[in-house]
Amino acid sequence: MGISLVVPDVGAFESIIATLASWQRDSAVVQLHPGDLGWAWRHGAPAVATAVRMWLDEDTIAAIGFFDGPTVFRMTVAPERWSDAQIARRVLDDLGSADGMRFPNGHLSVEVPTGTTLYRLLASSGWQGGEAWAPLARDLAEPVDLTGLGLRFEVVAGERVAEFTAVHRSAWSNQSFTDDLWKTMSGGPAFQNGACILGRDGSGAAVAGVTIWPAGVGRPGLIEPMGVDADHRGRGNGRAICIAAAAELQRRGASIAWVCTPSSLRSAVATYRSAGFAPLPERLDLVRTH
Numbered sequence: 704m705g706i707s708l709v710v711p712d713v714g715a716f717e718s719i720i721a722t723l724a725s726w727q728r729d730s731a732v733v734q735l736h737p738g739d740l741g742w743a744w745r746h747g748a749p750a751v752a753t754a755v756r757m758w759l760d761e762d763t764i765a766a767i768g769f770f771d772g773p774t775v776f777r778m779t780v781a782p783e784r785w786s787d788a789q790i791a792r793r794v795l796d797d798l799g800s801a802d803g804m805r806f807p808n809g810h811l812s813v814e815v816p817t818g819t820t821l822y823r824l825l826a827s828s829g830w831q832g833g834e835a836w837a838p839l840a841r842d843l844a845e846p847v848d849l850t851g852l853g854l855r856f857e858v859v860a861g862e863r864v865a866e867f868t869a870v871h872r873s874a875w876s877n878q879s880f881t882d883d884l885w886k887t888m889s890g891g892p893a894f895q896n897g898a899c900i901l902g903r904d905g906s907g908a909a910v911a912g913v914t915i916w917p918a919g920v921g922r923p924g925l926i927e928p929m930g931v932d933a934d935h936r937g938r939g940n941g942r943a944i945c946i947a948a949a950a951e952l953q954r955r956g957a958s959i960a961w962v963c964t965p966s967s968l969r970s971a972v973a974t975y976r977s978a979g980f981a982p983l984p985e986r987l988d989l990v991r992t993h
Contacts, residue, residue, distance in 0.1 A: 705760075706758055706759065706760050706765060706789065706790060706793045707758070707759050708756060708757075708758055708793075708797050708805060709756070709757045709758070709759055710752075710753065710755065710756060710757075710805065711752060711755055711757050712752060713748045713749065713752045715757075716740075716748070716751070716752070716891075716892050717892045718764075719740070719755070719757065719764070719767060720737045720740065720741075720892045720893050722764050722767070723735060723736065723737045723740070723767060723779075723918075724737050724918040724919050724922065725919075726779065726781060726782055727918040727919075727922040727923050728782060728922075728923070729922075729923060729958050729959055731782065731785075731816060731818065732838065732840050732923050732959060732961050732983065733816060733838040733961070733963060733983060733986060734779040734816045735767060735768065735769075735777055735778055735779035735814075736916060736918065736923075736925040736927075737893040737916060737918055737925075738893060738897065738914075738915075738916025738918075738924075738925035738927050739769070739771070739777060739925070739927070740755070740769060740891075740893055741888065741891055741892075741893025741894050741897060741916050742888065742914070742916075742927050742928070743769065743771065744887065744888050744890075744891030744892075744893060744894070745880070745884040745885065745887050745888035746884070746887070747887055748891070751769070751891075754769045754770040754771075755767070755768070755769045755770075756768050756769070756770075756776075756778075756797075756805060756806075758790060758793065758794060758797075760790070763781075764781065765780065765781050765784050765787075765790050766778060766779065766780045766781065766784065766790060766794060766821075767779060768813075773807065774807055774809075774810050774811050774812060775812045775814070775988075776798075776806070776811060776812065776813045776814070777813075777814040778794075778813065778814065778815050779815065779816055779819075780794075780815070780816070780819050780821060785816070785818060785819045785820065786819075786820050787820060788820055788824075790820075790821070791819070791820040791821040791823075791824045792824065794821055795821070795824055795825060795828060798811065798813065798825075798991075799991075809991075809992075809993065810990070810991065810992055810993075811990070811991045812833050812834065812988045812989070812990045812991075813825065813830070813988060813989050813990075813991075814836075814986070814988050814989075815989070817984075817986060822989070825989045826989060829991070830989040830990060830991050831989070831990050831991075831992070832987040832988075832989065832990070833987060833988035833989060833990035834965060834987070834988045835965070835966040835967070835985055835986070835987055836963050836964070836965060836966060836985065836986040836987070836988070837963065837964055837965070837966040837968075837972050837982060837985055837986075838961060838962070838963040838982075838983040838984075838985075838986060839961065839962055839963075839964075839972070839975045839976065839980035839981060839982050839983060840923070840959050840960065840961040840962075840980060840981060840983055841949050841959065841960045841961070841978070841979045841980045841981065842958075842959055842981075843949060843952060843953040843957055843958060843959060843960060844958075846953075847946060847949050847950035847953050848946075849946065849947060849950055852939075852942075852943035852946060852947070853904065853905070853938075853939065853940075853943060854902040854903060854904060854910070854911065854940065854943045854944070854947070855902070855903045856900055856901070856902055856903075856944075856947045857900070857901045857903070858898050858899070858900060858901075858951075859898070859899035859900065859901050859912075863901055863909075864882050864885050864886070865882055866901060866909040867885065867899050867901050867909070867912045868880050868881060868882050868884075868885050869909070869932075870901070870909050870910070870911060870912040870930060870931075870932050871912055871928070871930050873930075873932045873933045873934070874911075874912075874930025874931050874932060874933065875928075875930055876933070885899075893916060894916075896917045896919075896955060897914065897915055897916045897917065898914070898915050898951060898955075899912060899913070899914045899915075900912065900913050900914075900915065900944065900947050900948060900951055902940060902943060902944045902947060904935065904938075904940070908932075908935070909932070910931065910932050910935035910938075910940045911929075911930065911931045911932065911935070911940040911941060911943065911944035912929070912930055912944065913926055913928070913929040913930075913944045913945065913947070913948040914926070914927060914928060914929075915948050915951055915952050915955075915960075917952060917955045917956065917957050918957070919956070920955075920956030920957075921956065921958050922957065922958060923957060923958055923959040923960075923961050924952035924955070924957030924959070924960055924961070925960075925961060925962070926945070926948050926952075926960060926961070926962040927962065929941065929944060929945060929948065929962070931944070941971075941974040941978075942974055942977045942978045943978075945962075945974060945975055945978035945980065946978045946979065948960060949978070949979070949980075960980070961980075961983075962975055962980065963986070966985055
């Protein structure tokens with residue numbers, strides 16, 4: 704039967720999320736994470752389902768990816784298949800398929816772990832370096848100290864949802880993240896072990912928020928996204944909420960807390976570094992322009 708490309712239905716997503724979680728490794732931190740699909744779930748299950756592509760070898764999932772926008776495809780390969788030339792060649796062929804249905808013709812940006820045979824094959828097949836990304840990680844082997852941060856932290860639920868989404872909208876100068884979208888996101892399979900954390904200052908004002916995505920005990924957990932209210936920047940609130948995120952991931956059994964942000968967002972990189980996140984090697988998307 705060989706390797707086949709599948710667009711899964713909504714009913715497959717508990718299995719997809721569980722598979723992605725099982726693929727997370729401390730030795731290969733930067734790859735597609737259940738939290739990436741979890742954050743996308745705010746747009747609803749049908750939207751996520753139509754955006755996902757999955758490669759099966761017989762009945763075993765060998766690679767998973769999803770469209771994070773019309774021409775941005777984020778993906779990873781099963782750990783035991785990272786060096787597999789067969790899966791790499793099949794993915795490359797499918798990315799270049801001429802039907803324009805499962806993948807767009809023309810411009811396409813692909814994010815794939817740099818240690819995979821697929822990455823090397825794309826790079827040697829004329830795909831060019833694209834947007835630069837700065838991954839950062841904090842080892843959670845030692846206790847995370849929350850003293851002296853100046854904020855009080857709460858896990859978001861109920862009436863706190865409106866405050867959390869308001870912080871997000873202010874932080875990103877974007878009005879699209881509504882309470883309804885939060886409720887849709889929080890009902891998705893990836894959020895079962897996740898959480899949103901709200902930070903309040905001494906006056907009780909909601910000033911910062913972050914969402915964490917554990918992948919299971921002993922596995923790396925993702926932070927996506929983090930934001931500080933526009934009126935409360937420059938006061939250490941971003942650093943504080945990042946440390947709170949690391950502490951909550953640690954409490955839920957994560958081995959590492961990690962995040963990936965565009966390298967061009969230097970203030971974000973500086974905030975994560977100030978919170979004890981160490982920079983990992985910069986990553987480049989691979990781009991096809993024709």
